[in-house]
Amino acid sequence: MKEVPSDKKGVPPETSLSEQIPIGPPLDGTISATTMHDEQVTPETAIEEYLESRTHEISESTLQNLRYRLKQFRLWAEDAGIEDMRELDGHDCERWKLARVNAGLAPITIQMHMRSFRQFIRWCGIVGYTEEALHELIRIPDVNKDDRRRDDALSFKRAKRIKSYLQKFEYGSFQHILFGIFWHTAMRMGSARALDVDDIEYADDGTMYLAVRHRPETDTPLKLGSEGERNVSVSDPELASAVDDYVQHQRPDVVDEYERTPLLTTRNGRASKTKIRVSVYRTTQPCLMDDCPHGKDPKTCEFLSHNKAGGCPSAVSPHAIRRSAITAHLDQGIPKEIVSERASVSVDTLTEHYDVRSKEMARTTRQEYIDDLRF
Numbered sequence: 330m331k332e333v334p335s336d337k338k339g340v341p342p343e344t345s346l347s348e349q350i351p352i353g354p355p356l357d358g359t360i361s362a363t364t365m366h367d368e369q370v371t372p373e374t375a376i377e378e379y380l381e382s383r384t385h386e387i388s389e390s391t392l393q394n395l396r397y398r399l400k401q402f403r404l405w406a407e408d409a410g411i412e413d414m415r416e417l418d419g420h421d422c423e424r425w426k427l428a429r430v431n432a433g434l435a436p437i438t439i440q441m442h443m444r445s446f447r448q449f450i451r452w453c454g455i456v457g458y459t460e461e462a463l464h465e466l467i468r469i470p471d472v473n474k475d476d477r478r479r480d481d482a483l484s485f486k487r488a489k490r491i492k493s494y495l496q497k498f499e500y501g502s503f504q505h506i507l508f509g510i511f512w513h514t515a516m517r518m519g520s521a522r523a524l525d526v527d528d529i530e531y532a533d534d535g536t537m538y539l540a541v542r543h544r545p546e547t548d549t550p551l552k553l554g555s556e557g558e559r560n561v562s563v564s565d566p567e568l569a570s571a572v573d574d575y576v577q578h579q580r581p582d583v584v585d586e587y588e589r590t591p592l593l594t595t596r597n598g599r600a601s602k603t604k605i606r607v608s609v610y611r612t613t614q615p616c617l618m619d620d621c622p623h624g625k626d627p628k629t630c631e632f633l634s635h636n637k638a639g640g641c642p643s644a645v646s647p648h649a650i651r652r653s654a655i656t657a658h659l660d661q662g663i664p665k666e667i668v669s670e671r672a673s674v675s676v677d678t679l680t681e682h683y684d685v686r687s688k689e690m691a692r693t694t695r696q697e698y699i700d701d702l703r704f
Contacts, residue, residue, distance in 0.1 A: 364457050364461075365415055365457050365458075365459075365460070366415065366457045366458060369412070369413045369415070370413060370414045370415060370458045371412060371413065371414070372402065372403045372406045372407075372411065372412075372414060373403055375414045375449075375453055375458050376399045376400075376402075376403055376449070378456075379399070379449050379452050379453070380392065380395060380396055380399070382452065383395065388519075388550060388551075388552050388554075389519075389550060390518075390519055390552055391552075394445070395445055395449075398441070398442045398445045398446070399445065399446070399449055401429075401442070402425060402446060402449075405425060405428050406425075409421070409424070414453055414458040414459050415458065415459065417450075417453075417459050417463065418460075418463070418466075419463065419466035419467075422446075422450070422463070422466060422467045423468075425446065426439070426443055426467075426468075426470070429442050429443065430470075436470065436472045437472050439470055440469060440470055440471075440472045443467065443469050443470065444469055446467065447464050447467045447469065448464075450463055450464040450467060451464035482645070482649055482652060482653045482656070483613065483645050483649055483650055483653040484653070485653070485656075485657050485660065488512055488650075488653060488654075488657070490618060491508060491512075491612060491613065491617070491618070492508070492509065492512060494617065494618050495508060495509070495612070496567060496571070500571060500574070501571050501574040501575045501578060501579045502575070502579060503575075503579070503580075503593065503595075503600075503608065504608055504611070504612050505571055505575070506571060506572055506575045506592075506593070507521070507593060507605060507608055507609065507612075508609065508612050508650070509565075509568040509571060509572075510524075510539075510568075510572075511609070511647055511650040511651065511654065512650055512653075512654050512657075513563065513564075513565050513568050513654070514539070514561045514563070514654070514671070514672075515651050515654035515655045515658060515668070515671065515672040516541070516561065516651065516672070517551075517552055517647075517648075517651060517673070518602060518605055518606070518647040518648070518651075519549075519550070519551060519552055519602075520541050520551055520552075520557065520673070521593060521605070521647075522549065522591075522593060522599065522600060522602065522605060523541065523542065523543075523544065523549035523550075523551065524539055524541070524591070524592040524593065525589050525590050525591055525592055526576055526580070526590040526591070526592050527590060528540040528541070528542065528592065529572065529576070529592070530560070532562075536562055536563070536564060536569075537562070537563040537569040537572065537573075538560045538561055538562045538563060539560070539561045539563060540560050541557065541558055541559050541560070541561060541673075542558050543555045543557060543558055547585075547587040547589060548585075548586075548587070548599075549599075551673075552673075553673060556673075557673045559670065559671075559673060561671060562671075576592070580592070580594060581594055581595065581596045583595075583596060583597070583598055584598070585598040585599040586598065593605065605647060606639070606646065606647060607635055607636075607638050607639070609644075609645070609646060609647045609650065610638035610639045610641065610644040610645075610646070611633075611638050611644075613643070613644050613645045613650075614632065614633075614638070614641045614643060614644050615643045616630070616633075622643060623641075623642055623643070632644070651672070652682075652683050654672075655668060655672055655674070655679065655683040655684075656683065656684065656686065658671070658672075659684055659686060659691075659694065660686060660690065660694065662694050662697050665679055665680070665684075
């Protein structure tokens with residue numbers, strides 16, 4: 330076991346976690362002296378305390394992402410024999426980064442994991458679980474612009490096929506309405522889950538719209554809080570009719586634990602995120618409509634089970650549908666500012682992470698707006 334300094338006691342002054350974190354170590358290659366805890370602190374204990382400290386600062390979805398990423402570090406630390414956070418040094422942090430690289434993760438995923446890890450280590454330094462400036466030795470890998478865009482996506486052609494299949498063979502079902510809302514509105518999973526039956530409204534011209542509202546006190550917060558509140562038009566008449574029929578004939582007549590009437594529900598109440606995620610995985614598996622492109626037999630394929638549906642190489646997540654739907658909006662010539670408001674995402678974020686159009690596709694979309702330009 331490495332020698333841990335224990336001559337100083339107390340906790341260093343508090344530092345805001347929101348402050349800018351340096352990218353690299355100090356120029357002289359040293360790290361500052363710090364006060365360390367006298368007793369062993371396991372990675373599991375440090376992670377749980379850190380997550381608890383962030384509970385009221387970040388959204389539930391962000392907290393879950395942190396929990397998952399740091400769980401991977403905990404499992405790695407167990408294999409590496411790291412039982413005390415006080416032992417952690419710059420070499421260990423670099424080994425952890427290489428472990429993420431060797432796991433075959435996408436560059437953008439590695440970058441996000443390491444950013445979360447560095448924030449965690451900085452907190453550990455503040456409370457005395459590691460050397461105070463250890464986080465400065467953690468280098469975040471650079472990611473080029475193309476790698477910042479996630480690879481998983483749903484093509485426009487495939488999405489239209491799924492939509493047609495559901496319209497014909499699963500009309501008004503939970504799966505039909507769920508996929509339809511995701512594809513048509515580019516909504517986040519948390520926003521779709523937050524919808525109540527009472528959030529279905531109609532404009533004066535008869536257009537259906539969905540009132541997306543932030544209700545953290547009853548377990549349906551929005552990622553952006555009240556800033557994410559908006560009214561989202563359902564301009565596809567087939568989807569609007571299907572939503573009406575689902576509410577009238579298919580939706581279980583139940584309320585959730587807060588006596589609200591969730592739109593997306595099971596017999597036990599509001600659909601969980603797991604239920605929604607698995608439903609999307611199953612709906613986007615190609616064997617729903619065609620032969621398996623991966624040579625699997627539907628009778629024995631392990632990916633048809635509830636807890637392994639996401640393992641299908643062709644299945645996509647709710648976020649992938651959101652990303653693809655945003656691209657589809659842009660392909661249809663809808664200005665980024667409009668898509669930004671509809672999907673509740675900044676124009677900058679939309680451009681960097683969601684707009685996967687080629688340069689020529691973007692040019693032809695703009696052409697419609699400047700055909701008559703004469704100056």
